[in-house]
Structures are given as C-alpha cells and as structure tokens.
Amino acid sequence: xxxxxxxxxxxESAEATRAMIARRQQLLGPAxxxxxxxxxxxxRGEGVWLYDPDGNAYLDVYNNVACVGHCHxxxxxxxxxxxxxxxxxxxxxxxxxxxxxxxxxxxxxxDLGHVMFTCTGSEANDLAxxxxxxxxxxxxxxxxxxxxxxxxxxxxxxxxxxGASMVxxxxxxxxxxxxxxxxGGDVGSxxxxxxxxxxxxxxxxxxxxAALIVDTIFSSDGIFPDPTGLxxxxxxxxxxxxxxxxxxxxxxxxxxxxxxxxxxxxxGIVPDLVSLGKPMGNGHPVAGLVARxxxxxxxxxxxxxxxxxxxxxxSCAAGMAVLDVIEGEALLGNARRTGEYLRTGxxxxxxxxxxxxxxxxxxxxxxxxxxxxxxxxxPASEAAARVVNGLRERRILISTAGPNGNVxxxxxxxxxxxxxxxxxLAALDDTLAEIERI
Amino acid sequence: xxxxxxxxxxxESAEATRAMIARRQQLLGPAxxxxxxxxxxxxRGEGVWLYDPDGNAYLDVYNNVACVGHCHxxxxxxxxxxxxxxxxxxxxxxxxxxxxxxxxxxxxxxDLGHVMFTCTGSEANDLAxxxxxxxxxxxxxxxxxxxxxxxxxxxxxxxxxxGASMVxxxxxxxxxxxxxxxxGGDVGSxxxxxxxxxxxxxxxxxxxxAALIVDTIFSSDGIFPDPTGLxxxxxxxxxxxxxxxxxxxxxxxxxxxxxxxxxxxxxGIVPDLVSLGKPMGNGHPVAGLVARxxxxxxxxxxxxxxxxxxxxxxSCAAGMAVLDVIEGEALLGNARRTGEYLRTGxxxxxxxxxxxxxxxxxxxxxxxxxxxxxxxxxPASEAAARVVNGLRERRILISTAGPNGNVxxxxxxxxxxxxxxxxxLAALDDTLAEIERI
Numbered sequence: 001x002x003x004x005x006x007x008x009x010x011x012e013s014a015e016a017t018r019a020m021i022a023r024r025q026q027l028l029g030p031a032x033x034x035x036x037x038x039x040x041x042x043x044r045g046e047g048v049w050l051y052d053p054d055g056n057a058y059l060d061v062y063n064n065v066a067c068v069g070h071c072h073x074x075x076x077x078x079x080x081x082x083x084x085x086x087x088x089x090x091x092x093x094x095x096x097x098x099x100x101x102x103x104x105x106x107x108x109x110x111d112l113g114h115v116m117f118t119c120t121g122s123e124a125n126d127l128a129x130x131x132x133x134x135x136x137x138x139x140x141x142x143x144x145x146x147x148x149x150x151x152x153x154x155x156x157x158x159x160x161x162x163g164a165s166m167v168x169x170x171x172x173x174x175x176x177x178x179x180x181x182x183x184g185g186d187v188g189s190x191x192x193x194x195x196x197x198x199x200x201x202x203x204x205x206x207x208x209x210a211a212l213i214v215d216t217i218f219s220s221d222g223i224f225p226d227p228t229g230l231x232x233x234x235x236x237x238x239x240x241x242x243x244x245x246x247x248x249x250x251x252x253x254x255x256x257x258x259x260x261x262x263x264x265x266x267x268g269i270v271p272d273l274v275s276l277g278k279p280m281g282n283g284h285p286v287a288g289l290v291a292r293x294x295x296x297x298x299x300x301x302x303x304x305x306x307x308x309x310x311x312x313x314x315s316c317a318a319g320m321a322v323l324d325v326i327e328g329e330a331l332l333g334n335a336r337r338t339g340e341y342l343r344t345g346x347x348x349x350x351x352x353x354x355x356x357x358x359x360x361x362x363x364x365x366x367x368x369x370x371x372x373x374x375x376x377x378x379p380a381s382e383a384a385a386r387v388v389n390g391l392r393e394r395r396i397l398i399s400t401a402g403p404n405g406n407v408x409x410x411x412x413x414x415x416x417x418x419x420x421x422x423x424x425l426a427a428l429d430d431t432l433a434e435i436e437r438i
Numbered sequence: 439x440x441x442x443x444x445x446x447x448x449x450e451s452a453e454a455t456r457a458m459i460a461r462r463q464q465l466l467g468p469a470x471x472x473x474x475x476x477x478x479x480x481x482r483g484e485g486v487w488l489y490d491p492d493g494n495a496y497l498d499v500y501n502n503v504a505c506v507g508h509c510h511x512x513x514x515x516x517x518x519x520x521x522x523x524x525x526x527x528x529x530x531x532x533x534x535x536x537x538x539x540x541x542x543x544x545x546x547x548x549d550l551g552h553v554m555f556t557c558t559g560s561e562a563n564d565l566a567x568x569x570x571x572x573x574x575x576x577x578x579x580x581x582x583x584x585x586x587x588x589x590x591x592x593x594x595x596x597x598x599x600x601g602a603s604m605v606x607x608x609x610x611x612x613x614x615x616x617x618x619x620x621x622g623g624d625v626g627s628x629x630x631x632x633x634x635x636x637x638x639x640x641x642x643x644x645x646x647x648a649a650l651i652v653d654t655i656f657s658s659d660g661i662f663p664d665p666t667g668l669x670x671x672x673x674x675x676x677x678x679x680x681x682x683x684x685x686x687x688x689x690x691x692x693x694x695x696x697x698x699x700x701x702x703x704x705x706g707i708v709p710d711l712v713s714l715g716k717p718m719g720n721g722h723p724v725a726g727l728v729a730r731x732x733x734x735x736x737x738x739x740x741x742x743x744x745x746x747x748x749x750x751x752x753s754c755a756a757g758m759a760v761l762d763v764i765e766g767e768a769l770l771g772n773a774r775r776t777g778e779y780l781r782t783g784x785x786x787x788x789x790x791x792x793x794x795x796x797x798x799x800x801x802x803x804x805x806x807x808x809x810x811x812x813x814x815x816x817p818a819s820e821a822a823a824r825v826v827n828g829l830r831e832r833r834i835l836i837s838t839a840g841p842n843g844n845v846x847x848x849x850x851x852x853x854x855x856x857x858x859x860x861x862x863l864a865a866l867d868d869t870l871a872e873i874e875r876i
Contacts, residue, residue, distance in 0.1 A: 020531050027539040028749075029552035029731060030738025034529055041531040045524045063526065065746060071522055080518035084509055086483045087721035088501065091472055093458050093479040101465040114467035119557040119723040120747060126590045151745060152564045154591045165740040278746055283525035285557040285723040285747035293467060300468025302603040307589060308503060308716055309558060309723035311466075 017041060035399065036392045045070025048413050048420050050397065058395045061412040061424050064365075067254055067279030068325040069415040075282045078321035082314045090117070090311045100316035103323060105290065107261045109270045113293045117286070117311030121250035121277020122150030124289045127305070128213070128273045129154060131291065132244045134299040135272075138208030141169070142198045142238070144177045146403040148220040149213060149248055158213070161220040161403075171207050173198035177221035178230050181358040181369055182377060187224075192233030199241045209243035211273075216263030217252035222402030223360050223367025223409065225257065231267040244295060245269070250277035250287070251365070255326055255414060258336030258363025266362065279414075281318035282325075285309070331414040335363035341418045342366060342410070345425040353432040355383055366410035367401060379404035383435055390431035396424055455479060473837065474830045483508025486851050486858055488835065496833045499850040499862050502803075505692055505717030506763040507853040513720045516759035520752045528555070528749045538754035541761060543728065545699045547708045551731045555749030557723045559688035559715020560588030565727050565743070566651070566711045567592060570682045572737040573710075576646030579607070580636045580676070582615040584841040586658040587651060587686055596651070599658040599841075609645050611636035615659035616668050619796040619807055620815060625662075630671030637679045647681035649710075654701030655690035660840030661798050661805030661847065663695065669705040682733060683707070688715035688725075689803070693764050693852060696774030696801025704800065717852075719756035720763075723747070769852040773801035779856045780804060780848070783863040791870040793821055804848035805839060817842035821873055828869035834862055 017039060024032065040058060044051040047069040050058045060070070068075065082096070090097055101115045118124045133139055141158055143149065148161040156162055157169035168174070175194035178187035199209050212234060218224040235245045252263030253276055264271050272295045277287040288310075299305075309315065326332065343361040346368055350356040357371035357380075370380040370387065384406045391398055401409040412420070455477060462470065478496060482489040485507040488496045498508070506513065520534070528535055539553045556562045571577055579596055581587065586599040594600055595607035606612070613632035616625035637647050650672060656662040673683045690701030691714050702709050710733045715725040726748075737743075747753065764770065781799040784806055788794035795809035795818075808818040808825065822844045829836055839847040850858070 017531065020533075020536070023536050024531070027536055027543065027552065028528075028554060029729065029734045031554065031734065031741060031743035032528060033742045033744065034531065039531050042524060042526060043532065045526060050524075050526070050530070066526065071525065073522075076518070076521045079521050080514070083514045083517050083722075084511075086480060086488075087509065088480060088483060088488070088504065090466075090470060092488070093455065093462070093472065093477050094481065095458075098458070098461050098465055105465065114465065116466060116469065120561065120745065122745070123558065123560065123590070130591050130594065151743065152561070152590045152592065153568050156568065156741075162741065283747070283750060283752070284521075285750075285753070291467065296467045296469065303469060303594075303600065304471045305469035305589065306471065307558065307560070309721070312721060312723075314721070315723070 037389050038392065040392065040397070048416055056395060058397050059420060059423055060397050061410055061416070062397045062399050063413065064251060064256060064411045065278045065283050067256070067414050068282050068322055068329070068331065069413045072282060072325055074325050075318055075321040078317040079284060079314055082317035085313070087312050087314045089308055091306065094313055096313045096316040096320070097311045100320050103320060104288070108274070108290055111270050111292055112274060112290045114291045114296050116289045116291070116305060117315070118289065118307050119285045119287060119309050119315070121275060121287045122152050122155055123307065123310070124250070124275035124277055124287045125150045125155055125213070125248060126152045127289050128246045128275050129211070131273060131296060131299045132211035132246060134302065135295050136208065136210045136243055138210040138243060140171045140173065140202035140207040140209040140243070142173050142175060142195055142209065142212045144214060144218060144221050145174050146177065146221045147174070147215065171202070173201055177218045178224050179222070180224055180226060180360070188227070188230035188233050191230060192237045195234045195237045199237065199243070209238060209241050211244040211246050212238040213246040213248055215248040215251055216267065217257065217362060217365055219251040220401055222369065222407040223365060225266070225360060225362035225365065228266045229268050231264070231269055235269050244272040246273045246275065247271035248275050250275055254279040254322070255332040255335055256363055256365050256411070258332060258339045261332070280322065281315060282322050284315060284318035286315035286319050326414070329415065335414050338416050338418055338421060339363040339366070342421045342425070345421060349425065349429055349432065353436065355380055355432055355436065364412055364414055364416055368408040368410065369402070370406045370408065379406035381406045384408060386435050387428070387431050390434060391427055394427045394431065396427045475827050476830065478830065478835070486854055494833060496835050497858060497861055498835050499848055499854070500835045500837050501851060502689060502694060502849045503716045503721050505694070505852050506720050506760055506767070506769065507851045510720060510763055512763050513722070513756055513759040516755040517722060517752055520755035523751070525750050525752045527746055529744065532751055534751045534754040534758070535749045538758050541758060542726070546712070546728055549708050549730055550712060550728045552729045552734050554727045554729070554743060555753070556725045556727065556745050557747050557753070559713060559725050560590050560593055561745065561748070562688070562713035562715055562725045562727045563588045563593055563651070563686060564590045566684045566713050567648070569711060569729065569734060569737045570649035570684060572740065573733050574646065574648045574681050576648040576681060578609045578611065578640040578645040578647040578681070580611050580613055580633055580647065580650045582652060582656060582659050583612050584615065584659045585612070585653065609640070611639055615656045616662050617660070618662055618664060618798070626665070626668035626671050629668060630675045633672045633675045637675065647676060647679050649682040649684050650676040651684040651686055653686040653689055654705065655695065655800060655803055657689040658839055660807065660845040661803060663704070663798060663800035663803065666704045667706050669702070669707055673707050682710035684711045684713065685709035686713050688713055692717040692760070693770040693773055694801055694803050694849070696770060696777045699770070718760065719753060720760050722753060722756035724753035724757050764852070767853065773852050776854050776856055776859060777801040777804070780859045780863070783859060787863065787867055787870065791874065793818055793870055793874065802850055802852060802854055806846040806848065807840070808844045808846065817844035819844045822846060824873050825866070825869050828872060829865055832865045832869065834865045
C-alpha cells in the first residue's frame with residue numbers, strides 16, 4: 001500500500017526534482033511532457049490553490065478541469081458515496097444516468113435532445129466524427145489552423161496544434177481562426193469564406209464534407225471570443241454543403257465564459273453535436289456528446305454504442321455534483337464578475353507594458369497576446385515563455401496558447417475571486433517589468 | 439441534488455421498467471443497448487452481488503470490471519481519500535503516477551519497461567495503433583474474425599464483432615480465431631498461417647503491416663484459451679514481416695486466467711505493446727498501455743502524448759488499491775481454484791445436457807459453447823439467448839460471445855467462490871433442463 005499523501009519533504013531540492021524527472025522518463029517513456037523549465041511537484045489541492053511538498057501554495061490560474069475548485073468537498077463526497085453504493089455500466093438500468101442526462105440536457109436548447117456518455121473529451125469528439133460521417137454521408141472535416149480536438153488516431157490527425165510532425169488526415173482541411181487582433185473587418189464573414197473555400201477544396205478532391213468542428217472560443221488558436229455571433233455565417237455555410245457543425249465545448253463549456261453555460265450560445269447558434277469534457281466532473285474522468293436526435297438517428301439505426309465506464313453511476317454523481325456547485329455557488333455570475341475585474345486589470349497592465357498587444361476575454365477565459373512591437377504585431381513567443389516561467393517562480397500557474405505560443409492562457413477555476421485576481425495581476429506586473437528591464 | 443441511492447420501490451412493476459426504458463430512449467437516444475429481454479434495474483452492488491430496487495440479489499457471473507468485487511471498501515476508500523487530497527494532470531510532477539507505474543510494471547517481463555496512462559481500453563488500443571504505425575512505418579492491421587478492440591473511429595473499423603453494418607478499414611485484414619472446437623490439429627500453426635496469408639494480402643494491396651492485435655483469450659471470438667503457447671508462431675510471423683504484436687489484455691488481464699496476471703504470459707510470449715483496461719480500477723475509468731521502450735522511442739521522438747485525466751492521482755490510487763486487493767486476497771489463486779471447480783461442474787453438466795458442445799476455461803474466464811447437434815456442431819444461438827434470459831429470471835447474470843452468440847460468457851468478479859459457483863451451476867442445470875423440455 002502506498003501513501004498517496006506523503007508527508008512534505010521539507011526543503012525539497014532541485015536535485016530531488018531532477019531525480020523525479022528521471023524516474024518519470026524511465027517509467028512513462030519519452031512521450032510525456034512537463035510544464036515549466038522548473039517543473040512543479042504537487043501533493044495537495046484546495047480551491048484555487050495547489051501545494052508542493054514544502055507546503056508552498058501555488059495560485060492556480062490555469063486549470064479549468066478543477067472548475068469548481070480543487071477537491072471541492074461536495075464533489076468528493078458525491079464520488080465517495082456513490083463509489084460505495086454502485087459502480088457499473090449502462091447495459092443495466094439505473095436512475096442516475098437518466099437523472100444526470102435530464103439535468104445536463106436542461107442546460108441546452110430543446111433541439112439538442114440526446115446525450116451520450118464517454119470518459120474523455122477525446123472520446124466525445126471521436127464519437128462526434130463517427131456520427132457526422134454516418135449522418136452526412138461525407139468524410140471531410142474542417143478545423144482551424146491551430147486546432148486541438150483530442151488524442152485518438154483520427155483526432156490527432158485533425159489537431160494541427162500537436163505540431164508539424166503530426167501529419168493531418170487526407171480528408172482534413174484547415175482554415176484560419178477568426179483573429180480579431182491581426183485581421184480587421186467582419187471576422188465572422190471572413191471565417192465563413194474560409195470555410196466555403198475549404199468545402200470547395202474538399203469537393204475538388206472528390207470529398208464531401210462531414211462537419212466543421214470548432215472550439216467555440218478557439219482556445220488553442222489563441223482565444224478569440226469576440227464578436228459574439230461570429231460563428232453564424234460559417235455554421236450556415238457548412239450546413240448548405242450538407243455537413244454538420246460540431247461545437248467542441250471541452251474548454252469553453254460549463255459556464256467558463258460567464259454569460260452562458262456553453263460557448264456556442266454566445267454566438268446565437270444551435271450546433272448539431274456538442275462535445276463536453278474537462279470540467280464536467282471536476283477531474284473525474286467523465287465526458288459526453290450532446291446531439292440533435294435527427295442527427296443521431298442514422299448512426300443509432302446502424303450502430304450500437306457502448307463505453308464500459310461511460311455514464312457509470314459514479315461519473316454521473318460527480319457530474320451532478322459539479323452542476324450543483326455551479327448553481328449553488330452561482331459560479332456563472334462569479335466567472336462574469338471576476339472575469340470583468342480581471343480584464344480591467346489586464347487592460348491597465350496593457351497601458352503600462354508594451355509587451356501586451358491585445359487582451360481578449362470572456363468570463364474566466366482570458367488571452368493576453370504578447371508582441372515585440374505594436375506596429376508589426378510580431379509575436380513575442382520567447383517573452384511569453386519567460387512570463388509563464390517567471391510567474392511559476394512566483395508560484396502562479398498559467399500557460400500559453402496560439403500557433404506562436406505568444407498568448408498567455410489564463411483560465412482559472414471558476415471559484416477564482418477578485419482577491420485572487422489581484423495576486424495574479426501584481427505578479428504579472430512584476431514579471432513583465434522584470435522581463436522589460438533585461 | 440439527486441439521491442443516488444433511492445429507497446427501494448417495493449414491487450417495482452413491469453410498467454415501471456418500461457417507463458424507465460422509454461425515458462432512457464428519450465434521453466440517451468437510439469445507440470444504447472440493454473442486456474436481457476427483461477432488463478435489470480440495479481441500485482446497489484457488493485462483492486459478487488448486484489441488487490434491484492426491491493432488494494433482490496443478482497449473482498454477478500459476468501462483470502469482470504468489478505474484478506475485486508463490487509464496491510470493494512479498500513478501492514472505495516482509496517478513491518475517496520485521494521479525491522479529497524489532489525486530482526490533477528501529469529504535466530506537474532506527482533509521486534503516485536510514478537509509484538503506480540513502477541508497481542504495475544513489476545508484473546511485466548523486464549522488456550516491457552514503459553507504461554502510459556489513458557482512461558479507457560479504447561484509448562489504450564487507439565494509442566497502441568498510433569505507436570505501431572510510427573514504429574513499423576506500416577499501416578496494415580490484422581485482427582480476428584469477431585474481434586472487438588474499442589469504440590474510437592479507427593478501432594470500430596477493426597472490430598468486426600460490432601456487426602455487418604460496421605465497415606472495416608481498408609488496411610484491416612481478418613483472420614479466423616484459433617477455434618479448438620471446430621478445427622483439429624495444431625491451431626497455433628494454423629493461426630500463424632492465416633496471419634501470414636493476411637500479411638501477403640496486405641502486401642498485394644501495397645500495404646505494409648503495422649501490427650497484429652489480439653485479445654489473448656479471444657473473448658469476443660468465443661473464448662479460446664488453449665493450448666497455451668498457441669500465439670507464438672503468429673507473433674513470430676508478424677515480426678518477420680516488420681509488424682508489432684499488440685496484446686489486448688483489456689478482458690483477460692489482471693489475474694483473470696488464474697495462472698498469470700496477463701493472458702499473453704500463458705503463451706510464453708512477450709508482446710511489443712500491451713493494452714489494459716476494464717478491471718484496472720475496479721470500475722474507476724483508468725486504463726493504460728505498456729510498451730517496449732524501443733517501440734515507443736519512434737513515437738516519443740516525434741509526438742507528445744497528453745491525456746487530461748489519464749494517470750491522475752485518483753485513478754492511480756484506484757489502480758494501486760486493486761493491485762493491493764488482488765495480492766492481499768490472493769485472487770489469482772482464487773481464480774485458479776474456483777475456476778477449476780466451476781469447470782469441473784460445467785463438465786458434469788455437459789455430460790447430462792446435449793446442448794453443451796464444449797467447455798473452455800482459464801481461471802475465471804469460461805466459455806460454454808451450445809450446439810444443436812454434437813455431430814454437426816451447429817451453433818445453438820437461440821438456445822444460448824434463452825439460457826441467458828432464463829438465468830436472468832433466476833437472478834443470475836451472464837452473457838454470450840462468439841460470432842453466432844452461442845457461447846455462454848462466464849466471467850465473474852475474481853472474488854467468486856465455490857459456493858457461488860454451486861448457485862450458478864444449479865441454476866444453469868435448471869435452465870438447460872427447462873429449455874430441453876420445450
């Protein structure tokens with residue numbers, strides 16, 4: 001038996017960290033990556049805080065998975081209680097999967113009437129692709145230039161953000177994200193034109209489109225939440241061509257944007273399929289796919305779907321508890337208010353730090369784009385990495401996004417407060433000043 | 439807040455079940471399936487027992503996921519404790535993923551030196567395919583005639599057991615399983631010849647083989663555990679052609695066969711990749727892929743792998759607790775002893791019931807093949823369905839396997855006792871007698 005909560009090894013050295021990294025390499029192999037030049041060793045989490053073995057607290061301004069806060073007691077209790085009562089699969093009848101399905105669907109427009117359960121966002125997106133192919137009869141997919149949709153074989157081939165060594169699938173076409181910082185005018189129309197061009201390009205290869213799949217806040221492309229409504233023309237374009245629109249809500253979903261539960265709702269559209277993941281169980285492996293019944297009918301008539309762990313009672317209990325906390329602690333409102341406060345603070349920093357070229361935000365999903373010069377908007381990729389590592393030395397956790405890695409990705413648990421925001425803003429101010437001095 | 443453990447609705451009617459099925463159809467859509475003509479509504483699980491809302495106990499002779507018994511207190515406690523302390527991802531350092539990786543690898547031959555964590559067996563197999571393609575430079579896969587390897591797009595296209603409506607991938611070839619009941623002689627050599635023919639067929643299509651992937655007990659093909667060693671010639675054949683051998687241990691793994699922790703070990707081979715799933719966390723969504731370091735190196739040099747929930751501390755705590763219980767309660771030995779007892783009892787039933795054509799077993803994984811006539815070995819598919827439903831009416835849970843659904847699939851939790859086996863054998867005797875009377 002191992003003690004999962006080892007006593008803090010006071011004064012853990014850089015050497016101990018190196019030994020741990022070597023052990024990791026030896027056991028997990030070469031495909032795993034760590035955050036930071038000086039990786040963080042975590043042993044405990046609570047609310048917006050993570051703790052290292054020395055008891056140092058790290059302010060978590062990055063992890064959307066722990067959406068209601070690390071180790072929220074209500075979620076922990078729901079998991080513990082249900083795990084002690086029953087945990088089995090969906091080929092027997094049980095109430096909780098139905099109660100949770102009903103509850104979850106109550107947050108969607110009535111046209112989205114079915115939900116299927118998986119364990120990860122990757123599985124949800126992979127299932128979405130299967131359903132889109134069955135329904136449309138097509139096989140072509142359109143994704144954004146730096147999209148990330150998951151790690152299965154097919155999804156990795158639709159995720160250019162995995163890097164140049166990832167060969168995209170033959171039936172995949174990429175379109176630029178609606179970059180409001182680098183392109184003026186009506187980004188929604190421009191995005192739709194790119195989608196139409198991709199549909200045309202697929203047609204010239206004899207490929208009918210199955211779907212346009214979009215992270216509705218363009219997380220890995222660099223976070224582009226605005227203007228609301230921008231997705232509408234593109235959704236119309238893919239539907240005219242016989243394809244579906246899949247909203248990947250794995251990152252923007254569950255209230256993060258502050259105004260709505262789902263990113264797509266900000267754009268006044270109703271997708272054909274909606275994939276859910278990361279924050280759904282506050283860390284428990286639960287994910288799902290919400291669908292228009294008419295879209296699911298073709299797939300369902302031909303294929304059965306069974307996911308051994310998907311929709312099990314413990315996962316549903318975790319998911320239900322997360323919704324309870326989002327409601328009970330009014331976290332949508334908190335995401336909106338704290339998000340606005342944070343954004344105002346970042347705008348103030350932008351006025352004083354030339355490195356900041358643009359601040360883009362919806363609720364508690366914020367991108368801060370760093371540039372070498374405002375006139376050229378040349379990405380300050382190296383500076384962004386230095387900010388992330390500089391903040392880590394100040395025990396603040398964030399990361400980067402965008403094809404050039406020059407957009408600070410700020411995405412804290414939804415329980416983040418204005419006081420937390422002040423701590424973060426002061427540390428960012430300090431870090432930027434330090435970088436500018438050099 | 440929902441009560442996951444509703445009070446038993448005494449005397450639940452067929453009407454209530456129908457209403458629940460209708461609600462399920464309405465919420466989850468058309469792709470979900472239930473077991474049994476008269477589906478079972480479960481509310482509680484303990485050891486080898488599942489309970490319905492009326493408090494009726496069902497003997498679980500089918501669910502390998504709850505391998506150490508439903509709701510085993512040690513596993514529940516490990517999950518509850520770790521969920522209250524920390525649950526985050528592998529881009530920070532934490533000890534438990536390393537401790538668990540080390541522990542898990544200690545059950546493998548030293549050549550298998552790395553483990554990567556996913557949430558489901560499907561994700562593990564999907565990752566195995568990606569790694570096999572990267573390492574071999576090939577793209578062809580060979581699977582058995584009624585294989586099941588998972589639900590991702592690519593894996594569904596390699597899982598003929600999903601039915602005729604599932605179109606297999608272009609680069610997939612099928613080979614007959616080593617059916618010791620229907621083919622005489624050296625099944626291992628015959629199996630290897632089929633694999634060689636499939637390699638040749640791929641070559642004629644200009645496709646180089648990436649891997650042969652095999653469930654090492656041929657679960658969905660009808661359960662063919664013997665003779666031990668049968669896989670050796672086929673593994674040599676695929677390696678000669680430059681492909682890898684992937685052992686799918688999602689069903690036979692974690693001690694089920696009674697003699698070894700892994701099905702491949704019964705055959706005296708060391709695979710290149712080994713996928714793990716279902717029983718790994720006793721129901722908690724944890725799975726993994728064990729690899730030879732040299733096989734992982736090509737993939738790892740080019741690609742990073744990140745699975746948001748994979749290898750999180752709670753999943754590792756669950757996995758560690760399962761290993762603790764397998765060791766602490768000596769469940770390998772129990773699987774062997776109880777499996778032998780069960781097999782003897784089934785052989786006795788076979789002597790009295792003409793429906794039983796063959797009994798095949800390794801530990802607590804047993805297939806009982808039903809035939810219409812011993813001379814023709816014509817599959818008794820309808821009778822098998824009636825046995826499964828007849829046992830369900832006697833509150834005994836099993837299912838079927840094989841391309842004709844005529845093999846009773848008997849795969850209880852590893853804590854199954856000889857007393858439990860007596861209950862099952864008596865009920866099976868009774869059910870078979872009833873069917874034979876008609």
